[in-house]
Amino acid sequence: MRLLLVDDEEEFVATLAERLSLRGIVADWVTSAKGAEKMIETRHYDLALLDVKMPRVGGRELKKIIEKKLPGIKTIYLTGHGSAEDYQAGSAEAEYYLMKPINISDLIEKINDALGK
């Protein structure tokens, strides 16, 4: 099981990856959509944890790009923002739509859920 974390907040995404690895979940992280595209060139991921609001390319757009390369990948959106459309579309498109800040155990639970689906 390998996760890809994409969030423009490096402090957040790096720490989260470290915490997940402490719990035995392998997670790579990048801070932009471009980085994410590079990562999926070389590796397979089971689940992508995407920030919805990112500069230039946002999470929802990125999801489409990733899905082209890796069909069947699961997605969880993670956001600090909550515009109405994002919420509606996000909760429909992705497995989960989670709000920052998030409890680590909740997150792991959702990840397992998503992968188990």
Place this chain on the structure above:
Amino acid sequence: MNKLLKLFSPNFLWGGKQGKGPLYRHMFNYSRLWRSAVMLTALSAILPLLAITWFDYNVTQKAVESETLSRTSRTVSNTKRTISSFLAERKSALDFIVHDNLYEELIDPVRLSVILESLRKSFGGISDIGVIDASGQQIAYIGPYLLEGKNYSGQDWFKEVVERGIYISDVFLGFRNEPHLVIAISYELPAGSFYILRTSIDTDRLNEQLLNLELGAQGNAFIINSKGVLQTPARHHKKVFEKIVIPVPEYSSKTEAFQYNDPDEGSQILGYAYIPDTPFILMIVKNKNEMMKSWHKTRFEILIFLSIGILIVMVGVIGFATFFVNNIYIADQRRIKILHQVEYSNKLSSIGRLAAGVAHEINNPLAIINEKSGLIKDIFQFTDIYAKDEKLIGLVDAIHNSVARCGTITKQLLSFARHMDFSFQPVDLKKVIREVIGFLGKEAEYRNIKTSINISQDIPEFKSDRGKLQQVFLNLFNNAFAALSDGGNLDISAIRIRNDRIRITVADTGCGIPEKDLKKIFEPFFSTRTTVGGTGLGLSITYSLIQEIGGTLEVTSTVDVGTRFIITLPLNAKMIKEKNNALTPRG
């Protein structure tokens, strides 16, 4: 009846419910609008009415006046004929005598006394008769006085009769102290000489004729001579030979009538005619007021007609003006209510956007703090070095808990903002109520207000407008909090009724609403908290919001016990909303 009374005494006349603020700046001054509407329409209706009435009044008055004058003039004319013929008869009699008798017969006293006797029998009122020769000497005389041999040649009348062939004297008293007049005619003898036959006539007959005239209107018929001296008694305290107050009118061959203002008796109608070949002027004086009596009645009728006309016009004008201004007023009130509602929801959505912005900005650093402190804790737990250090773990937990609390707040804010503009979507009633209560949680805590939420388990998620529901509950809870004193209770309960509806009850144990206010609380601008910043719109907006989502709002209240708002919502609002739209096009 009430409705009729309201038509004539609507709210706007007493200033209406005027609020403060920019929305009211463009409101009409209704009572001024009403006044000018009434004035303009009344003027344009009443002025022509007045003009026509004035015109009619004048025309009628003139007609009546000229009718009065001509009536008087007719009477004068008739009377003149009577008087003329009275005198002409006597003159003709004298004419007959001189033609029927020779001069020699006339100067025979026996014959003359027979003639006098005949005249008396035929005419009456003849007191004497005499024959005067060309030298002015009275040759024969039959009568009560010894006037035989008297010479008249120096007297004016003698000259006149010589000149004109006839003479009729003014009325005078003479020796007998009886008013009488003298008629004399001259007769030319074949020899070229002439003689005069002279007779005295009592004026009693004449007076009688005048007094018996049916004049009416306190009329008064009399004869004056050319100097204005009364020749016959006038009906009112004027004796014969007195000079009348009325100036002698100008000579006219026709009968004349005019108005005359008597200083004592007021307005009079005066008709007169000069009686030809005599010094007499016949005069008839009538009281104008008496004659105009029929006019006074007509005038009164015209005035009554005018008053009724004005009354009807005014009632109509005031009724219409009130009706139209009231409609403007109601439309304005409705407009302001809608503007308020728009303003209110605008305000709410700006607050929502602001909250969302703040929440978002805070969420990201919050997430970082969360992860960092989480990592610290992880390190503690996954390595043995700090695992035993209870204090450090405690500190990290404290940070964690605070972050979680902040997270809850920002999530609440976001959730509130997110649903602000939403239309119909599945709604979890319990969640909505909890969210709204969440905002008031702190106040409830400080004021020790106990809130209890009791939602029946069989209420499913139902489609409704979440934003509107939030607004409704926020308004109702705010009201309840305002009514509650510290330590009161707010109970919110919801049950399912009739399978397709939900009944939500919001009950407080606050001050309650007096019965007289209860009917008005859903009216816009009705507020008992005006002094403390209430707009009077909260419940009005709540009411229309509930209507918009297909529900109803009812209220029951007991003063000092509490107030209970009951909301009934449809479970399937979509259907009802469509119906609602069709039913309420006026919004």
